[in-house]
Amino acid sequence: MITVIANLKGGTGKSTVCFNLAVWLRSTGHRATVIDLDPQKTLSDAAALRMDEGIQPSIQVQAGTFPDVTLPEDAEEIIIDVGTADLESFKQAIMIADRILIPVTPSQADIWSTQRFVGFLYKNTHGNPPEAITFLNRSDTNKSIQASDEAAAALEALPGVHLIPQRLSDRAVFRDSFSEGLAVFELEPRSVASREFKALAETLFAHVSRSVLGRLQKQKASTAVNPGLHRALATPSAKPGVAEKFGYMDLIPVPTLEEAHAEKMLEQQDIEVCASKEKKKRKKALKEKWGGKGMSAKKRKKAKKSKKHRKGKKGG
Numbered sequence: 305m306i307t308v309i310a311n312l313k314g315g316t317g318k319s320t321v322c323f324n325l326a327v328w329l330r331s332t333g334h335r336a337t338v339i340d341l342d343p344q345k346t347l348s349d350a351a352a353l354r355m356d357e358g359i360q361p362s363i364q365v366q367a368g369t370f371p372d373v374t375l376p377e378d379a380e381e382i383i384i385d386v387g388t389a390d391l392e393s394f395k396q397a398i399m400i401a402d403r404i405l406i407p408v409t410p411s412q413a414d415i416w417s418t419q420r421f422v423g424f425l426y427k428n429t430h431g432n433p434p435e436a437i438t439f440l441n442r443s444d445t446n447k448s449i450q451a452s453d454e455a456a457a458a459l460e461a462l463p464g465v466h467l468i469p470q471r472l473s474d475r476a477v478f479r480d481s482f483s484e485g486l487a488v489f490e491l492e493p494r495s496v497a498s499r500e501f502k503a504l505a506e507t508l509f510a511h512v513s514r515s516v517l518g519r520l521q522k523q524k525a526s527t528a529v530n531p532g533l534h535r536a537l538a539t540p541s542a543k544p545g546v547a548e549k550f551g552y553m554d555l556i557p558v559p560t561l562e563e564a565h566a567e568k569m570l571e572q573q574d575i576e577v578c579a580s581k582e583k584k585k586r587k588k589a590l591k592e593k594w595g596g597k598g599m600s601a602k603k604r605k606k607a608k609k610s611k612k613h614r615k616g617k618k619g620g
């Protein structure tokens with residue numbers, strides 16, 4: 305699926321969200337590629353920093369302009385970060401998008417800008433725009449401030465966009481993590497920001513989350529995944545939705561088929577080693593029992609028979 309993260313307005317969090325989504329997708333074992341069409345190349349810088357620091361998983365970013373940038377054929381998910389500075393690439397990205405994700409910060413200027421963007425989408429897709437999903441970014445952390453709720457109400461009423469209820473609050477960790485080449489859930493895994501982000505990512509990529517679960521169910525034998533999750537999935541009462549109890553970071557690393565196979569082979573070898581140790585132990589015990597000489601099967605049978613006979617005599 306091609307998701308284009310766009311807005312006519314700058315500074316609404318497009319690159320930040322794009323980067324975090326890319327890391328999240330890669331962390332959950334998906335072939336995700338980012339296309340950075342914004343001449344500012346903020347996202348490419350963060351990805352380069354991540355690579356320099358050797359942070360895993362690395363994210364694949366292709367930077368450039370359309371039509372020079374080619375879409376990878378093997379990517380499951382493609383996320384495109386666009387900016388208005390390269391309007392031609394912006395328009396072409398919209399044409400190939402399966403959906404547009406519009407981060408909106410809670411201000412009147414943002415609502416107006418989003419409204420204009422909807423018109424722009426219609427105009428540049430000959431009246432046939434892709435699905436446009438919007439959500440509030442940098443929403444107030446102070447409950448007494450109404451700006452976010454008012455912005456949400458305005459977006460809800462806006463035709464042409466679908467507002468999802470998941471919000472990202474205005475939190476410093478979004479800035480701090482990005483400048484270190486990290487996703488929020490990597491820098492502060494237990495933070496509210498991390499929880500909010502995961503909820504957003506899981507909503508946007510529900511189709512991907514489902515396939516992760518399917519893959520896990522097939523790989524119950526693998527030890528690379530949270531054993532708690534395995535137990536939950538293995539119980540008869542496991543309901544669909546049980547996975548929601550687990551953070552997606554708990555699921556990684558999801559092994560590739562080759563890794564799972566290698567693991568299985570190791571397990572098999574372990575079993576064989578144990579079996580051979582057990583065999584040796586039995587042999588040794590037998591030897592000790594029969595005075596180090598060992599006994600043929602025929603003799604053993606005979607000895608057993610006479611033992612039974614003796615027992616029978618005693619009982620009678």
Ligand SMILES: Nc1ncnc2c1ncn2[C@@H]1O[C@H](COP(=O)(O)OP(=O)(O)O)[C@@H](O)[C@H]1O
Pocket residue numbers: 313314315316317318319320321346441442443472473474475476478479480482
């Ligand atoms: N949820 C958030 N909380 C706090 N700061 C944020 C959040 N989202 C983005 N930012 C900050 O806002 C600024 C603009 O974000 P950026 O992703 O560069 O926007 P865009 O790509 O739309 O221009 C950056 O300094 C970024 O760190």
Ligand SMILES: [Mg+2]
Pocket residue numbers: 318319320342344346387
């Ligand atoms: Mg940007």
